Amino acid sequence: MLKRTMNTHHPTQLTEKALEIHDRLQQVYGEHSWRQDTDPLSELVNTILSQNTNDLNRDQAFAQLREKFPTWEAVRDAPVADLIEAIRPAGLAPSKGPRIKAALERITEEVGALSLDFLRDLPLEEARSWLLSLDGVGPKTAAIVLLFSLGRPAFPVDTHIHRVTRRLGLIPAGASREKAHKLLEDLLPPAYYYPFHIEIITHGRQICAARAPRCEVCPLRELCHAYQQRSNRETNP
Ligand code: SF4
DSSP states (O other), X not given: OOOOOGXXXXXXXXXXXXXXXXXXXXXXXXOOOOOOOSOHHHHHHHHHHHTTSOHHHHHHHHHHHHHHOOSHHHHHHSOHHHHHHHTGGGSOHHHHHHHHHHHHHHHHHHHSSXXXXXXXXXXXXXXXXXXXXXTTOOXXXXXXXXXXXXXXXXXXXXXXXXXXXXXXXXXXXXXXXXXXXXXXXXXXXGGGHHHHHHHHHHXXXXXXXXXXXXXXXXXXXXXXXXXXXXXXXXXXX
């Protein structure tokens, strides 16, 4: 269980609300402690593959890629047409294949080896900017690599997190997904990024669905801006 460290984070009402949401969701979905369970290169390639597709297609493409090219050096040096063929299940293969190859070539050029470990020691914003400078890497991909494989405090915002945090009123209704990264990073103490990310995605998948949120079973009703607005409209039509 995370111990609250509000004294180091200048508590605001909105931060208090986010931490209350975390407490409630943790009770429903269980505890998630910060884990780095992938190597950074796999995470980068996996996240590029996952753009605009589902987990199943991404996993199939990643497995096919690794089966055909067992090392990252082999992926980097493969003819781009073969890469495109290997990752076809992920969709958009003609864009994703060259991006993966270009990223691996650039890493080799700049680092002298196929490794992203140097990003562990850079100041966070430099590490983020470096990742963002790769073709096909946006704020979500950069934050995923930083958080899940490098243990750096970044908050990735996917479609579920963008939708649910806007409905809850944690970020403004008009905030873009790109802006939401910074807004949520400023809102939460870094130790909460990992569990909050997992909890909100799970909540978005299981209860706060895009088309038909199941508010009647949601433990966040009285904290939810969208729900309160709807209730007010129904009481005072
Ligand atoms: S009350 Fe409804 S809209 Fe609000 S978080 Fe829960 S499911 Fe989503």
